[in-house]
Amino acid sequence: MPAKEDKRSRILKAAVKVFAQRGFYNAKVSEIAKNASIADGTIYLYFKNKDEILISIFEEEMAKFISKVRKEIESEPDIKSKLRIFVKTHLNFVEKNPKLAQVFQLELRQSNKFIKEYAGSKLKEYLNVAGDIIEEGQRHGIIRKDIPPGLIKRALFGSLDEVATHWVLMKNGKYDLGKSAEQIADIFINGIAKT
Amino acid sequence: MPAKEDKRSRILKAAVKVFAQRGFYNAKVSEIAKNASIADGTIYLYFKNKDEILISIFEEEMAKFISKVRKEIESEPDIKSKLRIFVKTHLNFVEKNPKLAQVFQLELRQSNKFIKEYAGSKLKEYLNVAGDIIEEGQRHGIIRKDIPPGLIKRALFGSLDEVATHWVLMKNGKYDLGKSAEQIADIFINGIAKT
Amino acid sequence: MPAKEDKRSRILKAAVKVFAQRGFYNAKVSEIAKNASIADGTIYLYFKNKDEILISIFEEEMAKFISKVRKEIESEPDIKSKLRIFVKTHLNFVEKNPKLAQVFQLELRQSNKFIKEYAGSKLKEYLNVAGDIIEEGQRHGIIRKDIPPGLIKRALFGSLDEVATHWVLMKNGKYDLGKSAEQIADIFINGIAKT
Amino acid sequence: MPAKEDKRSRILKAAVKVFAQRGFYNAKVSEIAKNASIADGTIYLYFKNKDEILISIFEEEMAKFISKVRKEIESEPDIKSKLRIFVKTHLNFVEKNPKLAQVFQLELRQSNKFIKEYAGSKLKEYLNVAGDIIEEGQRHGIIRKDIPPGLIKRALFGSLDEVATHWVLMKNGKYDLGKSAEQIADIFINGIAKT
DNA sequence: GATGAATGAGCGTTCATTCAT
DNA sequence: AATGAATGAACGCTCATTCAT
Known part of the structure; x- marks a missing residue:
């Protein structure tokens, strides 16, 4: 059923564009429909409501x-480089997908549904990618054990998220996220290294 | 000016309560007015619009x-303890002001005006409190100089912010923010220390 | 507070006009507002929703x-003439208020809220005006006692209602409701007289 | 034609069920289709639109x-018993077909099309069954001639209709329609008898 | 004939904001 | 300054109906 899948992704693609352009609340469903070259009502064959479009974008991306x-992490030989790659991949994604980044960093958080009702399983899963590296590092005696991995992963994510938001708000141009990635990785790798 | 100041703060106090209870978008101006025991229209003698109430809460708090x-930092003898106190004070504030924390961590970000138009001078100022400590540390040769203080302060703030948001969403109970503060301070102090 | 009362009745008057013209479901709230020379939203200061306007028209009229x-009945000397006056007043009202009659006979019954949720206390009260006459007649030995007044009043009302509806649908012109009133009164007075 | 006829009646049967359950306006065409185990679009091969389904139910039933x-009337020996049987058959039908009665007494009247456009030839025909008895009675000198049969039949129908509606709204249980039928017949037979 | 995906018109209601008093 | 009645813009969503297959 390729046609159906196709229509669904056209909606999501159009939604990213419109959300980034207008913001979540100002984005009109009818504008998304027009951008996807379908009728307004068709959207509701694929998504329960406007919030669900936003949440689907997040989940699928x-x-x-x-x-x-x-995949990137897998091929890395040791804990530290895994962590470094995690950080670099995160900020590289932001840099390479500015529209999506705007939606992730700004629009997503305007939806009550997303913030307060959506459990955020994909977010948890992502945090656990970092969490798993950290736990492994602790087991191997490379990372200090007196800080819970749950806190470390959250602190790391917070740093990346804040830097990403700032980059989006600065309209991209300003700084080099690649460099920042290295530096944030440095801070955390040194910060949590077993001494 | 006491009467006016009084009414103004009653509005802000009522707004914090209503925003925390209902969320920014679901909060009705009329409900804030009722909570402040004034007429709806009176609010507009003190604030330009609903977003301005939110922004004023942020700015004044x-x-x-x-x-x-x-003040807390001033009395600290050295850079590291200044940084540690900065972190502890941040999370302690969150823990002691759960309603305000909910507004800061969640509701504030639902306002387009706040996110996209409000330059956030108070936020900058706050970040610079950390930034100043870091710069001082770099000048004193205590903190590594190869990472811009602008990035460090943002990374640190991001960590604190993420942990605070998680705490608010978890409905507070779960974890000990005091302990987390120590650990985040540890990570950053070690992470940025001149080796 | 005459101004307020005035605005409320302007809405009701406009609603009768628009409901009669377009039917309940096709009547737009905005058209009622325009007819009453007020803003759309003002209607909701006086009525909870569109159905409530309809129900209010019914209740108040x-x-x-x-x-x-x-009052008409009061001055009648005996049971039979009371009953006759009841019937005549009913159909006379229909004849003299064609727009209202259209709303009562046709539009009212299109509202689910009216039919299924609204208890219809005013309708009961009206039926009881007839019911009371009938009970009095039964006590006085003028009306046969083997038929419950509850059935008689409903049968009588049904006859009047059906004739009224037919008259409305025929666009009024056709027949003389005054004459019909006399004849229906005859049927019922003879039909329920104690023999 | 059996397959087609079969599908058509399945739709009508499903529609009675759904209309009685949800009311005409809240009934979804798709739900009728699901109940009839056919596709939504198939309904439109048999009926022009939703109102036509309702009207068809009415017409065919x-x-x-x-x-x-x-048939019932035919075998009756005299005018009065014909009239009595007419009344009894009417209310007996209601009592034996509660779902259909709900559709006839309540849902049918919510359709603008039915009320205002559908001439109601079946209704006329039904009224004329009573009308014919009455005319015959007038010719035979059994029924008074000073009331037009058109009014009598309508008054009688109104009584039956109102009692039926009340019975439906009372959710059936309450009263004995058989008894009511006798009493209504009494009222009218006495009421229109030549004296 | 049968399907069911796609269409798109249609509108009640809310509520931030204004302004006459 | 304070009031609160009045304003009116704004839009997500439903669902009867169509039509390509």
Whole structure:
């Protein structure tokens, strides 16, 4: 059923564009429909409501991204480089997908449904990619054990997220996210290294 | 000016309560007015619009908080303890002001005006409290100089912010923010220390 | 507060006009507002929703009509003439208020809320005006006692209602409701007389 | 034609069920289709639109009912018993077909098309069954001639209709329609008898 | 004939904001 | 300054109906 899948992705693609352009609340469903070259009502054959479009964008892009990150990490020889790659892949994704980044960093958080009702399983899964590396590092005696991995992964994610948001708000141009990635990786790798 | 100031703060106090209870978008101006025991229209004598109430809450609470943080830091003898106190004060504030924390961590970000138009001078000022400590540390040769203080302060803030948001979403109970503060401080102090 | 009362009745008057013209479901709230020379939203200061406008028309017109009927009956000397006057007043009201009659006979019954949720206390009250006459007649030995007044009043009302509806659908012109009133009164008075 | 006829009646049967359950306006065509185990679009091969389904139910059930009433009356020896049987058959039908009665008494009247456009030939035909008895009675000098049969039949129908509606709204249980039928017949037979 | 995916018109209601008093 | 009645813009969503297959 390729036609159906095709229509569904056209909606999502159009939604990313419109959300990034207008913001989630100002984005009109009818504008998304027009951008996807379908009728307004058709959207509701694929998504329950406007919030669900937003959440689907997140879930599906995150799913793709998570498996990408996993693949990148896999081939790294040690804990530290895994962590470094995790950080670099995160900020590289932001840099390469500015529209999507705007949706992830800004629009997503305007939806009550997303923030307060959506459990955020994809987010948890992503955080656990980092969490798993950290736990492994702790088992191997490379990472200090007196800080819970749950806190470390969250602190790391917070740093990346904040830097990403700032980059989006600065309209991209300003700084080099690749460099920042290296530096954030440095901070955390040194910060949590077993001494 | 006491009467006016009084009414103004009653509005802000009522707004924090209603925003925390209902969320920014679901909060009705009329409900804030009722909570402040004034007429709907009166609110517009003190604030330009609903977003301005939110922004004013942020600005005024941040002003108080910033000067508190500054005072706390002042008395600390060295860079590292200044940084540690910065972190602890941040998370302690969250823990002691759950309603305000909910507004800061969640509701504030639902306002397009806040995110996209409000330059966030108070936020910058707050970040610079950390930035100043870091710069001082770099000048004193205690903190590595190869990472821009602008990035460090943002990374640190991001970590604190993410942990705070998680705490708010978990409905507070779960974990000990005091302990987390120590651990985040540890990570960053070690992470940016000159080796 | 005459201004407020005035606005409320302007809405009701406009609603009768628009409901009669377009039917309940096709009537747009905005058209009612325009006819009443007020803003759309103002309607919702006076009525909870569109159905409530319809129900209010019914309740308020019925209240006026019921007290009119009661007054007419009061002055009649005996049971039979009371019953006759009841019938005549009913059909006379229909004849003199064609727009309202259209709303009562046709539009009202298109509202699910009216039919299925609204208890219809005013309708009950009206039926009881007839019911009371009948009970009195039974007590006085003028009306046969082997038929419950509850059935008689309903049968009588049904006859009047059906004739009224037919008259509305025939666009009024056709027949003389005054004559019909006399004849229906005849049927019922003879039909329920104690023999 | 059996397959087609079969599908058509399945739709009508499903529609009665769904209309009685949800009301005409809340009934979804797709739900009728699901109940009839056919595709949504198939309904439009048999009926022009949703209103036509409703009207068809009415017409077809009325056709069956009218011929039933005619048969019942035929075997009656005199005018009065014919009239009595007419009344009893009417209310007996209601009592024996509660779902259909709900559709006839309540849902049918919510359709603008039915009320205002559908001439109601089946209704006329049914009324004329009573009208014919009455005219015959007038010719035979049994029924008073000073009331037009057109009014009598309508008054009688109104009584039956109102009692039926009340019975439906009371959710059936309450009263004995058989008894009511006798009493209504009494009222009218006495009421229109030549004196 | 049968399907069911696609269409797109249609509108009640909310609520931030204004402004006459 | 304070009031609160009045305003009116704004739009997501449903669902009867169509039509390509």
